[in-house]
Amino acid sequence: MSGPDEFDWVSASGHRAKGRRPDYFEDPALDRLYSVVFALAAEVSALRERQNTVERLLDEKGTLRREDIEAYEPDRSAAEERGLATRAYVSRVMRGFQQAVEAMEADEPPVADWVEKLSRE
């Protein structure tokens, strides 16, 4: 436990930057929600990477020490495998945004228009 005079690095780390933050959405709850969702996305990514590290260390040594996890540095080939996995993970989390871009490119009519048209033709 930290005493009253001790530096609280957790609290201090979260301080805002000086300068008014832009509002990106009409509803401030949405701005807050974005911050939560992507912080969680980062944590899940870190968890996945940690699990991969544990598996690799166990594969290699058959046993595990926590300091080995903290000190683990993938070689180039392992880094590429893990990098590809992270890229694929980000792509899954961000699917809605990716597909929104594709939809803007396609610029299609609503499916209901087709429903109506095919019922006639």
Added chain:
Amino acid sequence: MASDLPPAYTALTRHPMMPQTNHDEAARFNFLAHFNRFLSGDIGRGNRIAYKNRVLPKFREEHGRNPKHRYEIRDAMNRDDWHRMWSALKRNSMEMRQHFGRQVVLRQLDALDAIASQYNTGSGLLELDSAISQPEYQTAVDIHCQPGGYHGGEREGDVTVGANYDVGLFATTGGALGGLNDGGGQAVVEWAKREYPDWQPARILDIGATIGHNAVPIAQAYPDAEVIAIDTAAASLRYGAARAAAMGVKNIRFIQASGEDLSRWDDGSFDWVQTTMFLHELSAKSMPRILAEANRVLKPGGLIFHVEQPQYSNEMPLFEQFMRDWDAFNNNEPFWSAMHGQDLKQVMADAGFPQDSQFVAGVRAVVDPDIFPPAADGEEEDFGRAAIWNAYGAWKSGALNKVEAE
């Protein structure tokens, strides 16, 4: 495909001053490198599509003409659903980078301060001056959304902001600046050595050096030269001087001073005055003052060289200008927009560098391809952070260093 992936954070070069990261801290930076690449590469093009498909047509309908200025595009795009979502994502990425970096640094701040103090006490590379005040353009907002900007801190005499700047840059740039985040300085050195292989500058001034990541490569490339790296921010210099000492660099000194007042140096004191990604951190009134001071302390025949993103010009499409402006309004870079909109050649001419002495050169980050993939460029350029820069330079008229070198 694998070469498109950003390198693992652990591929970064750990000089002794660099904060230590544990497993998950490095993993969070890995996520950010991929997340940033997704925002600029995979979905960044959504902004252009939204503009062409709906924002521009609507603007034309309302105004009966095309936009005349990047700010008109900004106002229109800031009402577009897609651009708002994309900006919210990017802003959050910046904020996470700061938060992640600060957790790394602040949990080990005692150790970092002790290491810095040890290096700085022994090396003689650091000279602070408490009489130097922080200019408004550095304190109005925290630049890059880094709490404390370049100058603040958590406690007196600490290295928080310098350490946080250094520990996160590798993630923000996806490793494109190299293992030591010094790709900007390496690019300058590569240019100077290629263009003027016999030039041996004896005294070099780097203005706005922050942690010296772009000044140190110059000192290393010209071991017989004396490099003076100045900044108003003691918090960045403390870290930078310790970093340089930890890397074994001896021919550089970090001095707390303002580029607006170089009176401690006589006329003609330097062969080379360098700024790297610095001019956009100033203000309309301070930039000409700094350039005039730089002119004064340069020897006749000396080189002034500024590395920046390209200036906005009539040839640059307004939409590109608008995208390049994003950081000004969303990442606390308040002079970015105005600076890039200026006629820099005229500003430099007014400061004493006639237009016919000026030149523009392209410089490119030097990256080790064995460890890091080449920086992305072209269409997928990450506006504002790309590892390709324009350099705006001039040779001060007089007895010509330049001619001797050629």
